[in-house]
Amino acid sequence: MTRARALGAAAATSAGAVLLSGCSGAVEVSVPGGADVDACADPAWPRTVSGLEPRETSAGSPAVAAWGDPAVVARCGVAAIPPTEVECIEVDGAGWVPEALSDGTRFVxxxxxxxxEVLVPSEYDPAPLLLPGFTAVADALPSNGLDCR
Incomplete structure (x- = not known):
């Protein structure tokens, strides 16, 4: 199993929606259920992510984007995380909950x-260094009154 497929399989198990392609072609990824909110209609995705160029996705939706190979995948409109006891990190003022996957990290x-949601393959560790590019998208989504504090 390629690293991209392993990350995709783990993410599909935990996130229920992502399957990454191998070295070429479109990144296979589904559109999340909450992608119909205004902020996901035209998210401010970064042009590049840590120097990684954009990749085509199978989603056909602006709510989904990918960069690099193996792909860093971002999806706007995933289910919110309820108040939790798990680690929450703050990057550029945005809160993120990391989840270790078999071959990378999922951040929500x-x-x-x-x-x-941002899926970062382990090749790009330390993974939190890729999150600043996604702050604008996170900040555009409606607040639910929770923060990392």
Whole structure:
């Protein structure tokens, strides 16, 4: 199993929606259920992510984007994380809850409903260094009154 497929399989298990392609072609990824909110209609995705160029996705929706190979995948409109005892980190003023996957890390914005999900393959560790590019998208989503504090 390629690293991209392993990350995709783990994410599909935990996030229920993402399957990454191998080295070429479109990144196979589904559109999250909350992608119909205004902020996900035209998210301010970064042009590049840590120097990684954009990739085509199978989603056909502006709420989904990918960069690099293996792909860093971002989805706008995933289910919000409820108040939790798990780690919450703050990057550029946005809260993120990390979840270790078999071959990378899943980050979900905290305090937003719906939320942004960013899947970062382990090749790009330390993964939180890629999150600043997604702050604008997270900040555009409606606040649910929760924060990392």
């Amino acid at each position: 914005s905290f305090g937003r409903d719906p939320a942004v």
